[in-house]
Amino acid sequence: MTETTSKTKTSGLIQPTRRGALKTLAMGAGAAATMPLWARYTSAQSAEPIRIGFGKHATGIGAAYGRWYERTSVAAIEKINGEGGINGRPVELVTEDDGTDPRRAAEVLEKFANQSSCDVAFGTLFSHVVVGAAPRAGELKLPYFVCSEGHHVASGMLNRWTMQPGITDVKSQISAMAPFITDVLGKKVTMIYPDYAFGYDHRDNLAPAIEAAGGEIVGSIAIPPTETSFTKYFPQIPRDTEVIYHVMIGPAVLTFVKEMGEFFGPSRPEIFGFIDSLEATDLTSPGLEFLDGTYFWEGMPRYLQDDAPDYVTAYRDAVGLDANGASVSDPSDVSTSAHMFSCWETLHVIKAGMEAAGYQSTEDRQALIEAVEAMTLMEAGPAHPGGTKMFNGKTHQVFGPQYISKVEGGKLVVQKTVDYEETMYPDEVDYTSMSF
């Protein structure tokens, strides 16, 4: 035994040396310095992090959304961890690229459930990816919180393990827009939509909504998704059209707007679109001048509005958005503001659900689903910067405010906010009656 050992044993007692005592003190001081970080988690039965699997559209057609969905999710996780995590446990985001592909998305869910030990999965946007992956979530009994805005959840085609508590669906969005279109813009509407599922959601829901609001659809023009030039479609617009309703998306949308501007010139009808067309696109891009004075639906305003409450500014700061809805570090990197807030809100719903269920382990997944199903009103605030919402536990779908904005000087200015009460429709399913 030498003098360099930190402790010596004499007569069965531990005799601390000076160096050993200093080491212990130093370790104690270090631990005390970090106490605010770990002390928050000490009440948890397990210090293991809660792992949330995030299926990111990092590649494929959803990549622009995926990038911003991840940034928003990371910011929300930082906030939640800063406030003590969930049930005293830190939260960890486990990100996997699903390639915006249904097959890969199903594999990713398997990875979350069986390999990464994730407690829940969340974050999928594109509807075909959700529909392709949801059956696996049901088989794996993995809570799957989607941020998709498709009507597939509320329509009843999925299962009890799939929920959409952070973003409203297309059906409620359209029904909220129709009265504004017919009351303010005009009664005779021609719709131009992409000839596939996203467009069909609009086609199928707009006509009854417009008719219920006292208007009529005078033209309906489906454009194939592979189309790159649109001039041949514009002559199909009936002459008596008062409002053009467009939901074109994809890389050709800039061409679509430019060619529509060239076709109409200064004497255009009123134009109403869904911002999905121009998410992640700078409204001051060349060719988009034609959109000045037209209207858009937004799930949450892209541009910082004059009357924005503190919790909205806090959310934007946390995500890293400037006043124009672009990245603070790169003004040309425009966000997907109208959708990505759903990641923030969904993560807060997961937190609230886990706390209500007393969630401790994957054994409590069913209790988590039941806890979320029991949720109703979600007040606007730091957890719900998109506005006050109402969750319907039977249909697993949230209803919330819809924003109607006008392009003024290359910026979107909110003209009207439709409250969630005006966006609700009768239940089409009762998931709570289904077995787990």
Place this chain on the structure above:
Amino acid sequence: MTRRDLTSHLGLIAGLFALHFILPAYHHGVFARVMVLAVYAIGYNIAFGYTGLLSLGHAMFFGAGMYGVGIASYHFAIPALPAWIIGLGCGALLALVVGLLALRTEGVSFMIVTLMFAQAAYLVILYFSEYTRGDDGLVIPGDMRAIGSWDLSDEGTRYLLAWALFSIALMLSLWLVRHPFGRVLVALRENEERARLLGYDTGGRKLAALVISGTISAAAGGAYATMFGYVGASFAGVQYSIFALLWVLLGGAGTVLGPFVGVLFMTYLNDVASGVTEAYMLIAGVVLVLLTLFAPQGIVGEIRRRFWKDLP
């Protein structure tokens, strides 16, 4: 068929059966999916690898099987097994019709014509969205995913059924390529003119090969639908035609084991690389370039060239 042929292929089948009992949950699921997709690749290999028909439209056959099952189950509540047989019939019929038209061309023209047929099939799926639900696709109802008391959504049942389907497809493929009919297909691939001079009905053989290939691809598509519960237009898109080509080229075109090896290799390459970096497609791309440079005949093809000359 030699004893060595049988031993090597039955060995793979036995190995996959043994894996059912030892694989961890995640890899168990991956292997089930790989086996179903390998059946698709086996189907493609018969057309491309053995007969030399470079098709860029095989996803339409996979999609025909998938939608045959999907529409039968979803709209007509037809149970899994009869629905799968309907899917098989859809694939065979489509392959026959496409073959009768497309085989009037050859080489690059055949490739383009099959690509166009596949694109037309894809757009038909989108067009009839009332029945197909467009690119969102269909979720097969749970009660339609059972064969008797076997619940296909159960992990173990699914693995064993995928294994059974793969085993049948693999042995069928082995039998076919060792059969005189299969040797004629290879002759067509190597020198069609000479085969014709020898008196073979080359057009009929190519059509038969395409129908067999399309039917096996449809078997995989139908099985995928009923086993994994989802039917989607993306599976009928050009990407899935290219996947089949890629899997077969990587594994070894014109080898019986190549399609399985190709699917397995690509699946795990993407899976492992995505865990290392977000730029995993770059890693996959570099590995593919290296494989093309140093093993141009694919993994199993290279094994055959170097070590095992009579590997089927």
